[in-house]
Amino acid sequence: MANPPSFRGAQDYTEANRLGTRLTVIHVVFAATLIVYLMSFWYLQVIKSDHYRRLSDSNRLRRVTMAPLRGVITDREQHPLADNRIAFNIRLNRDKVADLEGFLPDLSRMLGTDVPTLRQRLDRARTRPAFEPVILKEDVSLAEAAFIESRRLELPMLSVEVESRRHYLHGTMAAHALGYVGEVSEEQIKQENDGTYELGEIVGKAGVEKSYDGKLRGAPGWKQVVVNSHGREIEEVQEGHRPTPGRALSLTLDLDLQRTLEEAFADEAGSAVFLDPDSGEVLAMISRPAFDPNVFATRFSQDTWDGLVRDAKHPLQNRASLSKFAPGSVFKIVMAIAALEDGIAGPGRGDMCTGGWRFGDRTYQCWAVRKGGHGYVKMREAIVHSCNVYFYRLGHEMGIERISRWAHLLGFGEPTGIDLPREEAGTVPDPEWKQRVMPRDPVWHPGETISVSIGQGALEVTPLQMAVFAATVGNGGTIWRPHLIRAREIREGVQEAENTDARVRTVPLQARTLEVIKDAMWGVVNELGTGSRALIAGRDVCAKTGTAQVFKASRDVDADKLTKEKRDHAWFIGFAPRDHPQIAWAVFVQNGGHGGTTAAPIARAVLEKFFAKKDGGSPDRRPPEARVASATLSR
C-alpha cells in the first residue's frame, strides 16, 4: 500500500489505488490459505501424530507366522524315512494388482500354469486379507525362483518364498505306513474346534503322519517384520516367538526288512505285514500298488490327487488295514484251535476226503478233487495239505456260533487298534449278524457254516488282522495291538519309548492245542506241504497258506491258465522259528493264485533277511535244486 504501482498521469491515481486494493485481496487469499494449511499440518502432525504414527506402524510392521520344522521320522535303527528340504514358492501380492483377472493370462505365461489353476488358487485365498500373499506356484526350480527374484522391479507383485517341505527319502517305500502331509483342509479346521489348525498349515493327512500329527507338527512361531508396500520383507524388527520344531518319531519299521519286502513284492498287488510276535511292533508293512508321498508335499497337486483317487487300483488305500478279504484256508487254523479247545475233536480225529462232500442239494468240493481227494486224513494232515472236506464236516459239527465266538476271541471282527488313522474291523458272520445286515434273507443256512469253515462265505479279514493272528498263535495266545511307533522325542535328543505295553489280551490256550497247531503249521512248510517254498533250513518256519476265491470256476481250472484278474487271492501267514518265534507275518497277494506259489516266496525273502540280520551273517540256504523239487511236489 505504501508503494502503489506508479502510472503516468494524475487520472491513473485512483486506478492505481483500485489495483492496489485488489492485489491486497489476492494477498489475503494466499495468506489465509497458507494459514489454513499450516493449521492442517498442525492438526495432522502435532495433535493427531500418535494416531498416524500407529497407522504408519501397522502399514509397515507385519506379524509373520513361521512354520515349524516337522519332526523327522526314522526307522527302528534311526535311518531317516521322512525329513524336510528347502523349497521355493512363487507368491502373488493381490493388492498390488489392479486388474487381477486381466493379469492372469500374463501370469499364466510367466509361470507356465494354466489360467483355471491360477484362478482356483486365488479363489482359495478369497477369505484372507488382501495384503497376505497367495502362493501361485509351489516348489519351483532354482532357475524359476531366480527369474522372478531378478525381476523385482518389473514384477513387484511377485515374490519368492522359501519354505521347508516334507521329503520322503525312499519314495513309495512304506508309503502307506508313513502316509503323507498336505495343507489343512477347511473341513479339518472346522472339525478341530480347539483352533489348533490355521489355514495354510501343513498337517498329516494319512498314515503315522496323521495319527501322530500332534507330535510331528510342532508349533508355529511368529516375528515382526518391516515390509514395503509390495509386502516384501525388508528387515526383522522384533524377534517374537521362534517356532517349536516337531518331535522326531522312531518307527518300529526295519528299513532293511521293508526294502527286502518291497523288492520281493515286485509288481504284485496286495499287502504284507511283519510283526514282532512278542510286542506287536510292525517290522515291515507294505500295500501295493503304492504312491509316492512326495507328490502330496506340494499344496497344489489337484491333477495328481484326482489321478490317485480315481485310479481303479486304489493306490492310496492301505490294503493292510483297510482292505477286507476272505481268509480262505488260513481260517482252518481258527477252526482247529476252536475244535481242540472246546473238545469237539482231538488231534486224532480222522476223516475221509474223496474230493468233495455232498450236503443238502450241493456238493462242497475239496481243491484236491481232481486227484480223487486227500483220502483218510487226521487233523495234522488236514492242515498240512489244507483238506477242505475235513473242515467242512468239522465246521458243520461245531456250528456257526462256536466258530464265530472263537474267531472273535482270536481277534477277528474287531479292529486291531494299530496306530493308523483308520482301520477296518472285518466281518465274522453269525445268524444274528445275518439278520441284521440281510433283512431280505435273514435265516442262516447250514451251508453257510460250511463255507465259513474253510474261510469263505461272508467272512472278511484284513491282512493286518491275519498278521496279528499269526503272532498270537506263535507266541502262545497273546494278542498284541500292532503299532508303528517305537519311540518319540520328548525333548532335543531325548527319546521316550512309546507303546511299551500294547497287550490287548491273552487267550488261554492249552499247551496241547498250541503243540498240535504249531506242529501242523511246521509241516505246511517243512513236510512238502502247501507252504514249502518258504522253507529255510534250521529256521523251523511255521505257516499256513490260503486262497480267497475270486472266480467260481477256479477250483476246476488250472490257476496258471486263468487271466490275472480271475485268479484267486493268495494268503500266506506264519511265524518263525517254531519255538519262541521272533517274527510273525501275513502276506496277501491279490490275484496271486495259490498262497504257496506267490505269497510264500515273498515271506521267505523277508525271513532270510530277518535272520541274516539277527545272526549278523547270511542264513543257511538249501541248494536251489532242492527248492525246485519241493515246489513241483507240493501244492
Place this chain on the structure above:
Amino acid sequence: MQARRYLGSFDWILFSAVLAVAGVGLLVIYSSTVGTPVAGAFRRQLMWLGVGLALMLLALIIDYHTLAAFAPVFYVLSAVLLVLTLIVGRTVNASQSWIGIGGLQFQPSEMAKMATVMLLAAYLGRERVRGLGAFNFAALAGIVGLPVLLIMKQPDLGTAVTFAPLLAGTTFVAGIRIRTLVILGLIVILALPLVWSHLKPYQKERVRTFLDPTNDPKGAGYQLIQSLIAVGSGGILGKGFLSGTQGQLQFLPEQHTDFIFAVLAEERGFLGSLLLLGLYFVILYRCLATARAARDRLGVFLALGVVCLLGGQAILNIGVVVGLLPTTGVPLPLMSYGGSSLVSTLLGLGLVLNVWTRRLVN
C-alpha cells in the same frame, strides 16, 4: 553503471527463497527415489535446475517490455506445440502430454502456462478500461481457454485446472464488475451438473473418494490415506532424512512428484512443513510486492500472472497432501520432480525479478 543500479535493486530475498525451495526439493527427490527404479531423478532434476536458472537469468536480463512484445509469438508457438503433442505426443499415465525433440522430452503444457501469462499481461497492459467489460473478459477467457482446451484433450486435467486461478486472479485484479462476477458465478453453478456428467469415470471417482476416503481404502482412497499417514506420522520433528517409512517403503504413491510435500512432512515433521510453507509464503509475498511496485500495468499483470499460476499450483498441490482437496495431479512448483515444470516456473520467476529490477521509473 546501469548494471550496478539493477544489481542493487535485485530482489535477493525472492531469489534466495526460490533457491532454498528448489534445494529442499532436490533433497526430497533424492530421499524419495534412492533405491527405486527412478533413482536417476535426482541428477536429472539437478541438470534441469541448472537449465532453469540459466533461462531465469535470460528472462531477467532482457527488458520485460521487449519480452512482452514477443508474447503473441510465444503463445502461438506453444499452441502449435500443444496441437503437435496431441498428434505425435508420447503417452504417460494415460495422458498424451509429452513431446520429444532430439531425445529431450518435455511437456508443452508447461511452456503454454508462461506463454499464456505473458499474453494476458500484454493484453491487460495495453487496456486501460475502468472495470472489465464482457468483451474484455471474453478476450481473457479466450486467451486462457485455447491452451486449456488443448491440454484437457490430452487429457491432463491437473495441468488444465492450474489455469483457473490464473484467469480468476487476473480478471479480479483487472477490475471485473461485481455484477459480472455474480452472473459468472451463477453460470458456473448451473453448469456444474453438466460438467459432472461429462467427467470421466476416474475423475468422478476422485471426487467421491475425496468426499469419503475410507469408502475405498485399497482403491482410489489409498493415495489420500497414505498421504495423511505420511504427514501425520512425521510428528513435530519428523522421522529423519531417508527414514520416512511411508516414503522409503513406497506406501506413498507418486512420492517424488505429486506427493513430494508428504515425503518432506514425514521426514522433517511439522517444523519442516512450517519452514516450507514459510518459504512459499515469502515467494508469493515478494511476487505480489513486485506486482504492487511495478512501474506499469504490464509489470503488474506479469507478476500477478506468475503469482496466481504458482500460488494456485502450490495451494492445489499441498491441499491434496493434507486431504483438503481432491487428487488432481498438480505438481508442486519448484519441488516436484519434472524438468518442464521446473524450467517454466524459474522462467516465470525470472520475469517477476525482471519487473522488480525495473520497477523504478528511469
